[in-house]
Amino acid sequence: MKSSKKRKKASEKILKSLRVPINKHLPIIVDEAAVSLRTKEEIINRIIPLSIAAAKAMEAPPEKIEDFIEKYHANGLFTKEEQKFLSTNPIIENERIQYSWKLECIWLLLWSVNLISDLDAPAGTCDADFVFETVLLSSKQELLEKSAIKPVGEILDILDFTYRAHWAVREAQLNDWVTPSSLEAGVVYERHYTLNWLVNYMEEEWDDVSTST
Structure with missing residues (x-):
């Protein structure tokens, strides 16, 4: 140690x-x-709502956001600030930027549960497509089964x-x-x-x- x-x-x-x-x-x-x-389930339960909020910030269609919320039964996973962002239309530009940056939080969390293997020096932004593919193309159960803190x-x-x-x-x-x-x-x-x-x-x-x- x-x-x-x-x-x-x-x-x-x-x-x-x-x-x-x-x-x-x-x-x-x-x-x-x-x-x-935090437990593995707490981490996955944070990754999911962050990914949905980031998808909205990256201009995913409203119907797609609703599909994600339903898929993950995510209504109870969002924080108060995230709920406010998701209910805002049109998106305020500074909030769009703020939630786009949350991709970096997701990247770190994915690393923490071994859903990505390496964490480079913080010199550049992460691979947004990889984040969305890893999270939003998987079920919650699949994410839990594939992850390990x-x-x-x-x-x-x-x-x-x-x-x-x-x-x-x-x-x-x-x-x-x-x-x-x-x-x-x-x-x-x-x-x-x-x-x-x-x-x-x-x-x-x-x-x-x-x-x-």
């Missing part, structure tokens, strides 16, 4: 290789023994790296610096948000997850 200090050191080494600024004073993150991960240590490795990368992104934004080319700010934010939900950070539910750095 890797200690939080070793995890911090490993993340800083990777960030240095990517030429990303490092804040040595950022604290260590939680130890593995103290983490209570990654070890908590692997998830914490990514969380620690993303937490420190997010600090660098925010510093660039606050100081009007150029964001390191090895980081895409939106991807870093969505991954940090999703990882904090995955590890039950401060026991916050999806609409209220914080990403402090």
Whole structure:
């Protein structure tokens, strides 16, 4: 089991290789023994509504959205904010952008249950077509049967790296610096948000997850 200090050191080494600024004073993150991960069913139940909302943001026809909701019996899976978005017509542009970015959350969640094998550095956006094909062409039961949660240590490795990368992104934004080319700010934010939900950070539910750095 890797200690939080070793995890911090490993993340800083990777960030240095990517030429990303490092804040040595950022604290260590939680130890593995103290983490209570979301269950596999909780993760699948988050992937499904996020995928439906993202499909609407990507301009799927209204009748298709209704078909997805019926297929997954998804009415009880949406958060209040997602319900509001799904009931909005026409879509407000900033909300369309916001829910398009949720594809990055889905990508991270698919990785967390081994429905995608690799998670690249957050330098570019994910494969939206692959997300929709993987999720919306499968039944909920198929998703549950095909998935298996990654070890908590692997998830914490990514969380620690993303937490420190997010600090660098925010510093660039606050100081009007150029964001390191090895980081895409939106991807870093969505991954940090999703990882904090995955590890039950401060026991916050999806609409209220914080990403402090």
